Amino acid sequence: ASHLSDSRPKVVICRNLGPAMPLLTERKDINIVLWPEDRGCERAWLLENIKGATGVLVLLPDRVNEELVDAAGPNLRVVSTMSVGYEHIDLPLMAKRKIRVGYTPDVLTEAVADVSVMLALMAGRNDRSFNIVKNGEASWSPFMFCGPQLSATNTSPSRTIGFLGFGRIAQATLARLVPFGITHCIYTGSPNSRPDTARDAALQAKYNLKALERVDVDRLAQESDVLFVLTPGGKETYHLVDATFLRKMKPMSVLVNTARGSVVDSDALATALREKWIWGAGLDVVEGEPMITSDHPLVKEPQCVMVPHIGSATFQTRLDMATRAIDNLIGGVFGGEMPSEL
């Protein structure tokens, strides 16, 4: 219960974290204010309730900006997001106000890599085939519902895998693709990062790759047979995959986005699919989600497989993310160690 005389630090929790909640509610040393409904936290509620808070646990839709920090006042020491992405948080502002920031890397890497491979496989077949059994319309003929193959065989040489962004999830995705006979991998790193030749040599040896090369964006577009978008969102990566990029891609190539919708220009992708610049797309994320209606240009594209941001949606991973977010929050509130601090 929260009342004015409560001297314990106040923490605001923007969403009920289900099975992880006891990690908060069983503590006696914090005053918990929880958004009571099972939907995204309303801004007005948050601005009102964050007053005087020491910590806040947010999710992707909760913008952490000057408005929120000002509403909180000078007690605010930590913002903990239950996500690996942090483009909803104004990091320079956090640094200026000396507010610590926690996020959830590592714990979701494997789950998101799983979905990345799933979407690459699905987008390489034919989206129309996925529902017809349940619609009672199944049929079969020799070349019906065919698409490009991911696995290498004697008659189907290794396809070049491309990564836009080559961090934890990209490398976990590559690890999964090696048993598919993949021997060629290219990637673009963040423009601010230096090439890591020692790491690349180690990965190339570990996975017995014929090539693992850091390339520029043009070559990535031109040479990838399967292109994974696995870069953080935000201003720097906004619409990196636009019409110019998509026009350079191969007609039988597949694009997978399990990172952020904002990296891919949806209208350009719809055009690319409609005009067959590329074969298909598999999207876990899309600009404007989750408000995607049936008249969205990509929903109407037959060769676009879409799932609703489920990359990290396994019971274990979401529990691990919630736990990490809570541990970060508590560490920040009491000025201690945060397991994943930005």
Ligand code: DGY
């Ligand atoms: C993240 O963690 O940033 C994902 O997009 C949500 O699971």
